[in-house]
Amino acid sequence: MARLRTGRAEDEELVTLVEHDACGVDAVQVLTGCTFGKGNFFFRDYGKHVYTVARRSDGKAGISAKPKRRGEGEPASKDERSRRMLVAPLDELFDIQEVPLELPERASIHDSVQCDTCGEPTMATRVRDAGGKRLCVPCSETGLK
Numbered sequence: 001m002a003r004l005r006t007g008r009a010e011d012e013e014l015v016t017l018v019e020h021d022a023c024g025v026d027a028v029q030v031l032t033g034c035t036f037g038k039g040n041f042f043f044r045d046y047g048k049h050v051y052t053v054a055r056r057s058d059g060k061a062g063i064s065a066k067p068k069r070r071g072e073g074e075p076a077s078k079d080e081r082s083r084r085m086l087v088a089p090l091d092e093l094f095d096i097q098e099v100p101l102e103l104p105e106r107a108s109i110h111d112s113v114q115c116d117t118c119g120e121p122t123m124a125t126r127v128r129d130a131g132g133k134r135l136c137v138p139c140s141e142t143g144l145k
């Protein structure tokens, strides 16, 4: 975010992509202000600790941060590692680089339609057609047609 010269997102001016769903992404949401609810936080299930943040205003490039591997001489104690991380320069902790990025679409609001099986309101873009019935994903996958 320092490289982008930006503060936290108030709305959709920033976009964040994360490539894993472990605890670290909670911190990324707090720091960037990008959240699932705002529609500017995207999860790619690649199992990698890679975080990419981009500004929509000039969105040609994002800043990607990849944690560096721990080296020898790293303290064994989790508390000591945490203390060191809090004072270490960012370049010591992360490989940070500008990356080309195709920005995801802005968040949009869709109508809900009722699933013909369970009756639950479902976002229209997620409803599947099954032989003329409109089904939510779980109902379409369990074969309850």
Ligand SMILES: [Zn+2]
Binding pocket: 115, 116, 117, 118, 119, 120, 135, 136, 137, 138, 139, 140
């Ligand atoms: Zn259903």
